[in-house]
Each structure stands twice: as C-alpha cells, then as structure tokens.
Amino acid sequence: MLGRTSRESPAHAALAARGAGWSGVATGSPVVSAVTDESTELLDLGAMPQALATVAGIDDLAAVVHLGHPEQPSPELEQALLDGDSSLIVTASTAVPRQWVWVAPPGGGGGQVVVDQAGVRDCADLLRTMGVSPRLVPTTTSVAERAAIAGDLGSLVVERSRVPAGWEELPGSERLAGHGPVWYGLLESRAGWPRFGAAAQVWLAFGPSDDHRGSLRQSLGVLVDAGVDLQHLRSHPSASGPHVFFTSFRCPTVEALDALVADLTERSVAHRTLAVLPGGTFEPGPDALSPRWAGA
Numbered sequence: 001m002l003g004r005t006s007r008e009s010p011a012h013a014a015l016a017a018r019g020a021g022w023s024g025v026a027t028g029s030p031v032v033s034a035v036t037d038e039s040t041e042l043l044d045l046g047a048m049p050q051a052l053a054t055v056a057g058i059d060d061l062a063a064v065v066h067l068g069h070p071e072q073p074s075p076e077l078e079q080a081l082l083d084g085d086s087s088l089i090v091t092a093s094t095a096v097p098r099q100w101v102w103v104a105p106p107g108g109g110g111g112q113v114v115v116d117q118a119g120v121r122d123c124a125d126l127l128r129t130m131g132v133s134p135r136l137v138p139t140t141t142s143v144a145e146r147a148a149i150a151g152d153l154g155s156l157v158v159e160r161s162r163v164p165a166g167w168e169e170l171p172g173s174e175r176l177a178g179h180g181p182v183w184y185g186l187l188e189s190r191a192g193w194p195r196f197g198a199a200a201q202v203w204l205a206f207g208p209s210d211d212h213r214g215s216l217r218q219s220l221g222v223l224v225d226a227g228v229d230l231q232h233l234r235s236h237p238s239a240s241g242p243h244v245f246f247t248s249f250r251c252p253t254v255e256a257l258d259a260l261v262a263d264l265t266e267r268s269v270a271h272r273t274l275a276v277l278p279g280g281t282f283e284p285g286p287d288a289l290s291p292r293w294a295g296a
Contacts, residue, residue, distance in 0.1 A: 011159035056085035095181035111154035
C-alpha cells in the first residue's frame with residue numbers, strides 16, 4: 001500500500017507515485033490496497049509523526065513525502081526522519097509538474113482566496129507577488145467545503161483535477177503552474193540503505209561525540225576524505241547534548257558511502273542515513289539566491 005501525510009496534496013502525491021511507478025505492495029504480497037485506485041488517491045496516514053510511525057510498523061506500506069529538493073531537503077522532513085524509527089529511509093525521488101490553478105465561479109474572484117496547507121507551501125511566494133492574501137484551510141477540507149467558504153465572490157487555489165464544475169481560471173493562474181516542479185520521495189522501512197551502482201544523493205545526519213572546538217571540522221573531514229560532493233549542511237540543537245548536523249551530498253559509489261559510515265562509527269560519531277536517492281543530477285536544482293555581500 002502507498003500512503004501520504006494528511007497535509008499533503010492528494011493529487012500531487014498520486015501523480016508522483018503513478019509517474020515513478022511506485023507501489024507500497026511487495027511482489028507476491030497478499031496485502032490489498034486500502035484505496036480503490038492508487039493512481040488517483042493514496043491512503044491518508046495522518047500527521048507526519050503518525051505517518052512515519054505507521055510506515056515503520058506495518059509491512060508492505062510505504063509513503064510518498066514532499067522532499068523540498070533532493071539536494072536541499074525540507075527541514076521538516078529531515079527532523080521528522082531523525083525523530084522517527086531508525087528503519088525509515090527515503091529511497092527514490094521524482095519531480096512532478098505543479099497542478100495548482102486559481103479559479104472562481106463566473107463573476108467571482110474579488111473576495112477571499114481559499115487555499116490549503118500544501119498550496120501555501122508551494123505557492124505562497126507567487127501569491128504574495130500577485131497581491132493575494134490567502135485564507136488557509138486544512139488540506140483535509142473537501143473542495144465543496146472550500147467553495148462554500150469562498151462564496152460567490154471568492155476563489156480557490158486548488159489542483160486542476162479538483163476544480164469545481166463551472167469554475168473558471170482567473171488571470172495569473174498560469175503563473176502557479178509555471179514555477180517549476182514539486183519534488184517527492186518514496187519513504188520506506190528497511191534494514192539498511194539500498195545498494196546503488198552509480199551516483200546517488202545521500203542525506204546523512206550526524207552528531208559529534210562532543211561539542212569541543214573543531215569537532216564539526218573533524219566530522220566534515222570524513223566527508224571530504226570520502227570524496228563526496230557536499231551540497232547542504234544545517235545544524236539543529238539536540239536534546240541529548242551536542243548539536244545535530246544534517247547534510248546532503250552526491251556520493252559516487254555505494255562503497256564510498258559504506259566507507260564513510262564505517263569511518264564515522266570508528267570515530268564514535270553518531271550518525272544515520274536518512275535518504276539514498278539514485279541519480280547523478282536533479283534538474284531543475286534548488287531555487288538559487290542572489291546574495292548581497294558586505295561591501296558589495
């Protein structure tokens with residue numbers, strides 16, 4: 001079976017699963033999917049912590065999760081994975097075109113704009129540039145309920161496949177779909193990371209054994225010695241002592257990852273591999289900054 005979190009767009013998650021050929025059911029398994037058609041709907045597994053615990057506890061169940069980007073993971077997902085069962089790992093990724101449209105009933109569009117949590121996540125910046133102040137509703141709110149909230153003068157930001165009958169796209173709607181894809185991953189419970197024959201993107205969390213001066217440099221030195229291409233580094237306070245560090249890097253071979261993890265273990269550096277995403281490049285890349293440095 002395949003599932004998703006309750007805050008995720010059902011249309012986008014199902015599109016990702018269908019396009020990538022994912023399934024949570026192992027070959028030959030007697031388990032039957034809990035939804036009629038996984039190509040259009042996935043099982044709602046609840047909030048992120050509940051969804052991760054369910055995947056870890058039930059055989060033949062996987063989840064489609066929003067990644068942020070393979071090279072620049074979503075902080076929410078990184079933290080949830082590290083908080084979750086140690087068997088959880090993301091093993092594949094795919095990008096899907098944005099399905100968001102801005103629609104209203106004939107003559108509408110001047111009132112409030114109703115949008116759910118996934119829509120705000122994917123479209124908030126664009127909506128602001130368009131001068132739109134959204135009215136946020138839970139992702140579980142039905143389209144009929146959203147239409148009632150919007151009324152005759154309001155509008156919706158919703159997936160194209162869920163547009164209410166008779167509603168029309170408003171000027172500017174095309175900008176929501178033209179901003180680049182949304183990245184999703186396949187979350188599984190496994191005894192170890194999958195073996196890969198070519199390059200893969202790896203998410204690795206680690207915590208030095210203590211926070212003495214230079215401890216981070218020593219740990220990063222292990223990554224440098226392994227020959228990986230570090231693209232993401234983020235720290236977060238830890239309840240058990242030293243800071244936790246989240247990384248994302250391109251790893252040339254599975255043997256390089258094996259050696260890196262063995263080196264961390266030998267140095268008593270706590271670690272966990274959160275994702276192994278096959279692929280040498282992930283285009284388009286993360287949104288780039290245009291920094292203005294001091295003195296520039």
